[in-house]
Amino acid sequence: MDIHAALIQPFIEFGFMRRALAACLALSLGCGPAGTLLVLRRMSLVGDALSHAVLPGAAVGFMIAGLSLVVMSFGGFIAGLVVAGLSGLVARVTPQREDASFAAFYLISLALGVLIVSTHGSNVDLMHVLFGTILAVDDASLLLIVSIATLTHFTLAVIGRGLIVECFDPGFLRAVGGPGAAVHFVFLVLVVMNLVAGFHALGTLMAVGLMMLPAAAARFWAGQVATLAAASSAIAFASAYAGLLLSYHVNLPSGPAIILVAGGVYIVSVVAGPRGSLRTRFLPRRHLEA
Amino acid sequence: MTTAFSLHDVTLGYDRHPAVHHLTGSFATGSLTALVGPNGSGKSTLLKGLIGLLAPLEGHLERNGLCQSEIAYLPQQAEIDRSFPISVIETVLLGHWRTTGLFRPITRTLRRQAEKALVAVGLDGFGRRPIASLSAGQFQRVLFARMLLQDCPVILLDEPFTAIDAKTTADLLRVVVGWHGEGRTIVAVLHDLDQVRESFPDTLLIAREPIGWGATTKVLRAEHLFQARQMAEAWDDRAEVCWRGVA
Numbered sequence: 304m305d306i307h308a309a310l311i312q313p314f315i316e317f318g319f320m321r322r323a324l325a326a327c328l329a330l331s332l333g334c335g336p337a338g339t340l341l342v343l344r345r346m347s348l349v350g351d352a353l354s355h356a357v358l359p360g361a362a363v364g365f366m367i368a369g370l371s372l373v374v375m376s377f378g379g380f381i382a383g384l385v386v387a388g389l390s391g392l393v394a395r396v397t398p399q400r401e402d403a404s405f406a407a408f409y410l411i412s413l414a415l416g417v418l419i420v421s422t423h424g425s426n427v428d429l430m431h432v433l434f435g436t437i438l439a440v441d442d443a444s445l446l447l448i449v450s451i452a453t454l455t456h457f458t459l460a461v462i463g464r465g466l467i468v469e470c471f472d473p474g475f476l477r478a479v480g481g482p483g484a485a486v487h488f489v490f491l492v493l494v495v496m497n498l499v500a501g502f503h504a505l506g507t508l509m510a511v512g513l514m515m516l517p518a519a520a521a522r523f524w525a526g527q528v529a530t531l532a533a534a535s536s537a538i539a540f541a542s543a544y545a546g547l548l549l550s551y552h553v554n555l556p557s558g559p560a561i562i563l564v565a566g567g568v569y570i571v572s573v574v575a576g577p578r579g580s581l582r583t584r585f586l587p588r589r590h591l592e593a
Numbered sequence: 594m595t596t597a598f599s600l601h602d603v604t605l606g607y608d609r610h611p612a613v614h615h616l617t618g619s620f621a622t623g624s625l626t627a628l629v630g631p632n633g634s635g636k637s638t639l640l641k642g643l644i645g646l647l648a649p650l651e652g653h654l655e656r657n658g659l660c661q662s663e664i665a666y667l668p669q670q671a672e673i674d675r676s677f678p679i680s681v682i683e684t685v686l687l688g689h690w691r692t693t694g695l696f697r698p699i700t701r702t703l704r705r706q707a708e709k710a711l712v713a714v715g716l717d718g719f720g721r722r723p724i725a726s727l728s729a730g731q732f733q734r735v736l737f738a739r740m741l742l743q744d745c746p747v748i749l750l751d752e753p754f755t756a757i758d759a760k761t762t763a764d765l766l767r768v769v770v771g772w773h774g775e776g777r778t779i780v781a782v783l784h785d786l787d788q789v790r791e792s793f794p795d796t797l798l799i800a801r802e803p804i805g806w807g808a809t810t811k812v813l814r815a816e817h818l819f820q821a822r823q824m825a826e827a828w829d830d831r832a833e834v835c836w837r838g839v840a
Binding site for chain 2: 465478
């Protein structure tokens with residue numbers, strides 16, 4: 304098999320592969336910056352919690368309208384927002400920290416979701432919601448995913464400065480009267496939106512993978528917020544491309560294949576990346592003059 | 594004489610337990626006051642009350658028309674993430690927040706002012722360094738440069754020179770004295786009494802209860818300091834309700 308046949312032919316030959324690749328490109332562009340900011344805010348696991356929180360909403364949407372993209376997305380979006388809102392509220396008005404309140408509300412949400420799916424749907428439906436089907440992304444899903452990526456970039460351009468300050472020095476933002484809470488909440492809305500975009504392609508279990516793994520890997524390659532976000536997006540898209548090919552040639556489920564490739568990139572980054580990796584720690588280059 | 598802050602029988606605290614108990618007095622506009630007292634005596638709590646992060650449990654605190662963004666506040670343990678990937682100059686530029694806010698651009702003039710502020714705190718040429726690479730003293734200089742840009746009429750400093758070496762302290766103290774010369778109102782929590790005697794005209798000595806407030810030479814006397822050391826630090830869970838000042 305020549306290189307063209309291995310790397311390019313599948314996308315020329317099959318429309319579903321092209322659509323999957325386009326969906327992954329849009330997802331990568333949206334998830335890169337969102338994941339980077341989650342990592343910088345030490346909220347990596349909040350992404351995970353929110354991705355599970357989406358489940359009951361998507362399930363209720365499925366109950367009402369069957370396998371309808373719009374209704375399931377909307378349901379998932381609302382469920383994610385409710386969990387994010389309640390967790391944020393508890394963290395701000397009581398002494399409990401956000402990680403604990405997020406854990407509490409996402410677990411409630413997840414249990415509710417599994418309950419709904421198992422009493423009202425077949426196992427096949429559950430599998431679809433949990434694992435997604437990137438190879439079955441239709442035009443409507445693609446449009447939704449691309450719109451969310453676009454909106455993410457526009458919104459981040461508007462609130463970027465506030466978000467970075469709220470992340471880096473929240474006390475300062477409070478002291479100068481900046482809108483810390485508002486910026487934080489808008490950001491959580493963006494995260495939920497990107498997870499909803501991801502769950503069509505990768506399922507609620509894996510959606511967060513394309514957000515967090517590339518962002519975690521990027522830390523070993525880049526040192527500024529903008530370059531971190533760009534590196535995350537690049538890693539996400541490269542992983543998606545490789546994962547799709549892997550799933551095509553070896554006949555593996557596409558979602559886990561993509562996330563496993565991203566996981567591989569993460570491990571390589573930890574071991575060999577140029578910034579703070581194991582290699583720089585155990586095989587340091589000679590020190591400088593000053 | 595105008596005042597920056599006037600306090601009328603102010604009690605500040607947490608969970609009904611007073612940390613600052615029945616404090617009355619005022620900080621004159623343009624005054625340079627050292628806030629002195631043992632650990633746990635309510636110094637940081639008082640600063641939080643002054644800036645408005647903590648509402649008084651009782652009493653009345655007037656800021657005389659100052660809005661929050663006109664008060665620069667350097668907390669003792671800032672919630673700053675010092676591993677955050679941001680450069681020194683970007684951190685200093687945040688001091689322009691009143692001008693730039695969330696959306697407005699950072700002009701060349703603003704950038705030049707930030708570079709000048711870095712020179713003023715002795716960090717010339719550090720602009721592009723990531724803050725993660727700075728020592729504690731260098732980072733404190735960065736925060737002072739940011740306050741220089743904030744250009745606030747009132748400046749509150751919570752232990753600005755703790756764990757900072759002598760040269761950095763001397764440099765930053767010069768900045769503080771310079772602010773005083775420009776007519777700004779400054780309140781600084783300090784522990785080095787020689788430093789207070791040398792550079793701070795006024796002192797407020799508290800040990801939960803106010804012990805002395807006025808000219809430093811009159812406040813920092815042996816009997817006052819002895820009295821401050823007698824303060825019981827522990828909360829009494831069975832403390833009676835305080836009715837002082839209630840007719």
